[in-house]
Amino acid sequence: MKKPIILCVDDDAQVLAAITRDLRQEFRKDYRILSVGSGPEALTTLDELQARTEPLALVLADQRMPDVEGVEVLTHARALFPQAKRVLLTAYADTSAAIRAINSAQLDYYLLKPWDPPEQLLYPTLHDLLDRWQEVYRPQFDGIRLVGFQWSPLSHELKDFLSGYMVGYQWLDFEKDADAAPLVAANGFTAADLPVVVCADGQALAKPDKQVLGRHLGLLVEAKQELYDVVVIGAGPAGLAAAVYGASEGLKTLIIEKQTPGGQAGSSSRIENYLGFPTGLSGAELAHRAWSQATRLGAEFMAPEEVIDLCVQDGYKVLTLSDKSEIRARAVVLTTGVSYRTLDAPGLDRLSGAGVYYGAARTEARSCSNQPVYIVGGGNSAGQAAMYLSTYASQVFIIIRGDNLAASMSAYLIEQISQTPNIQILPRTQVREACGKHSLEAVVIQQEGRAPEKQPARALFIFIGAKPSTEWICNLAICDPKGYLLTGRDLVADPRYKESWKKEREPYLLETCVPGLFAAGDGRAGAMARVASAVGEGSMAIKFVHQYLDE
Structure with missing residues (x-):
């Protein structure tokens, strides 16, 4: 966040140096001190500050300057920065002119030169003025801005996407916020192009694809390795736990998420029964912590990206992504979780995302x-x-x-x-x-x-309620009648599925009918729908990945 500016103006170089020194000594912690040596230069500086949307808190200008007097500088400052405080520096002989200027130029104060000692004759007055300015000052947001319509489903999707990655952004309703239309027009767009995302670097994106927006957020959208030890599909609690343990134990680990981290748990406003957090925490915060932990330990995080197919070639798992690119892995952990069931009633589909x-x-x-x-x-x-x-x-x-x-x-x-x-x-x-x-x-x-x-x-x-997100994998791995992935003893204990397991050893506890393909979390048959359980299963999956890779 930019510090607000204090601007001082005086054509006497010695006086300007003194006022600049005193201002910096007292106010440099919270304000930037700018000084200029003439009235015309001051007018130009004010114009430039406005063009750059810089926050101006206070202007001190000497009255008697050639070409442009101090009152003219302060009047111009008032036109460009109505909230900025304005102080006239004047000699004792000019006090009557200063008093008249209080009304004509709406000055906030005038100070007599010299102001020594500043602790008594300068700082108390300026502190009072700056405190009053801070009461009404609203810093300009210096980050991503999202402009759209409140009831636009695409605007809602982008808000959820940014929030899911805990990216700070400013929401501007095109129909209500005065800054919205000028911001859209300044970037060459109209209302028909909404929603518009204005990134921190100034680049504007109209109706952006999530992958394009992901690149601007610094998310990985292309794999760095030709072959991974383990690929985790889904970044819910189970997937994030698997990524943390896989990376920490030296496996080349990639986690792929098609939406935002956390899964259904990530949308929870407060989780109060998770071990170690007596006052609770939001699902988004838990997911962000786990994501940061996994990437710090060396896991690669690819998002937003969707796996649409998986096959086995010479023992390797080949994943096909939505852009038709492929990723190869020695083992895969499926943590695709579940999605909310839709409600069937008139009007619900039409107003989805709009209330x-x-x-x-x-x-x-x-x-x-x-x-x-x-x-x-x-x-x-x-x-x-x-x-x-x-x-x-x-x-x-x-x-x-x-x-x-x-x-x-x-x-x-x-x-x-x-x-x-x-x-x-x-x-x-x-x-x-x-x-x-x-x-x-x-x-x-x-x-x-x-x-x-x-x-x-x-x-x-x-x-x-929820349904498992396993439709795309049921042609390869066996699912129960409700679509949940069968693993471990469930495969060999049921005569209907026993022939699907081809190896001499029994499948590991979380292993599907495909050796080296594991399932954890809510999408697995028999799983307990709790965050702690999902984290435990994701951690356990890596133990079985190690055993499989050591065969």
């Missing part, structure tokens, strides 16, 4: 300020989302089909919800329709035994 969201969608919480929101689902993810949204929304309604939350939600969350006055449980209730022209405006809900009711709603968050 209807699958998962926590924490980036949209502020848009729900002082308005009602609905949550569908009774699991821990739904409960965590309800607690988070309750700090913004006027009312949070949790819709469940059952009688209560006890069967599907942890006790600590049920207790927190019961103590939150603006959260209400709607038992034996279903969503029948989502209503709104361009964004969600209302939901039609129906409680068992009652007629449907239409209720106003700013957002609808859906958590109705």
